[in-house]
Amino acid sequence: MPGLPIAIVDDRRFDRHRSEEQHPERPERLVAARAGLECALPPAEQVEVLVRPVSDEEAERVHSSDYLARLQRTLRTGWGYIDADTYFCPETGEAAWLAAGGGVELSRALLEGRARRGIALLRPPGHHACPEKAMGFCLLNNIAIAAADAVEQGAKRVAIVDWDVHHGNGTQDIFYDEKRVLFVSLHQSPLYPGTGAPEEIGAPGAEGTNVNIAMPPGTGPAAYGEALRTIVLPLLEAFEADLLLVSAGFDAHFKDPLAQLELDADCFGAMTTALARHVDRLGHGRLGLFLEGGYDLEAIEHSVAALLRALRGEELELPTGPLRPVEQQALRRTTEAVSKKPG
Ligand SMILES: [Zn+2]
Numbered sequence: 001m002p003g004l005p006i007a008i009v010d011d012r013r014f015d016r017h018r019s020e021e022q023h024p025e026r027p028e029r030l031v032a033a034r035a036g037l038e039c040a041l042p043p044a045e046q047v048e049v050l051v052r053p054v055s056d057e058e059a060e061r062v063h064s065s066d067y068l069a070r071l072q073r074t075l076r077t078g079w080g081y082i083d084a085d086t087y088f089c090p091e092t093g094e095a096a097w098l099a100a101g102g103g104v105e106l107s108r109a110l111l112e113g114r115a116r117r118g119i120a121l122l123r124p125p126g127h128h129a130c131p132e133k134a135m136g137f138c139l140l141n142n143i144a145i146a147a148a149d150a151v152e153q154g155a156k157r158v159a160i161v162d163w164d165v166h167h168g169n170g171t172q173d174i175f176y177d178e179k180r181v182l183f184v185s186l187h188q189s190p191l192y193p194g195t196g197a198p199e200e201i202g203a204p205g206a207e208g209t210n211v212n213i214a215m216p217p218g219t220g221p222a223a224y225g226e227a228l229r230t231i232v233l234p235l236l237e238a239f240e241a242d243l244l245l246v247s248a249g250f251d252a253h254f255k256d257p258l259a260q261l262e263l264d265a266d267c268f269g270a271m272t273t274a275l276a277r278h279v280d281r282l283g284h285g286r287l288g289l290f291l292e293g294g295y296d297l298e299a300i301e302h303s304v305a306a307l308l309r310a311l312r313g314e315e316l317e318l319p320t321g322p323l324r325p326v327e328q329q330a331l332r333r334t335t336e337a338v339s340k341k342p343g
Pocket residue numbers: 164165166249251292293294
């Protein structure tokens with residue numbers, strides 16, 4: 001719906017999370033995202049959302065208190081690596097706690113009706129962070145903390161669509177036995193972190209609320225369009241969430257150096273249009289997008305711009321076209337796995 005204000009979560013303190021060495025997850029990513037935002041969204045249509053540190057109570061809904069204490073002790077040591085990929089610097093703790101708190105505030109702004117759409121330009125990213133473990137550039141699972149808070153605030157059901165090119169293993173782990181949260185991930189397989197098989201459909205009692213669409217290398221926009229039309233949107237329509245959140249990584253873009261998919265900026269815009277129309281059909285219109293990965297700066301800038309143009313009401317249709325047999329096979333595997341759930 002054009003002209004409605006869009007909630008923005010952003011804070012310069014996210015930029016202070018940086019590595020001493022060259023690393024793909026770098027502050028320039030947010031500079032690129034902001035450039036995309038500025039060219040697509042006039043300031044008059046932006047609603048700024050408060051950024052504040054996540055509270056212990058909020059973080060402990062998805063991470064153990066033992067993990068949080070351990071992480072804080074590690075971060076106080078200054079510079080270093082938690083695992084081979086996941087660095088920290090003296091300002092990382094502040095950035096991570098602010099990113100998670102900003103995500104909670106976005107979710108509340110949407111639930112309270114201060115805006116119907118929103119985007120959180122967060123660093124460090126979150127979707128690999130597990131209940132007990134930091135990994136894959138992620139320390140706190142921003143989107144999971146926001147979704148858990150939404151349930152606490154009274155949302156009966158929350159849906160998360162994760163289109164980052166890597167499987168959102170942390171978010172899956174956190175909500176694997178939670179039937180009030182539907183998690184749908186589209187990702188490249190094989191690829192880091194190696195999880196995300198379609199047969200992982202949720203723990204007993206929550207079967208069907210965890211959905212993995214594992215795309216082969218080389219997958220392009222038409223297969224994503226088909227996945228949304230035939231799998232993601234029907235699942236969302238049936239689930240009727242009170243809030244839809246998106247782990248919006250841009251590393252499935254054809255220019256991204258860490259993966260081998262072939263999406264473009266328009267495809268991200270079209271997926272945003274499709275999800276925005278869906279939440280409008282539900283009547284509430286609540287859609288919040290969280291930045292995850294994406295490591296080519298120009299791809300980030302153009303994709304964020306396309307996404308915001310879609311949020312403003314410039315409608316792009318989902319891509320169509322012939323699918324390769326391996327792409328058809330990937331979609332069929334998910335359809336079959338989901339149809340096997342009991343009841
Ligand atoms: Zn990623």
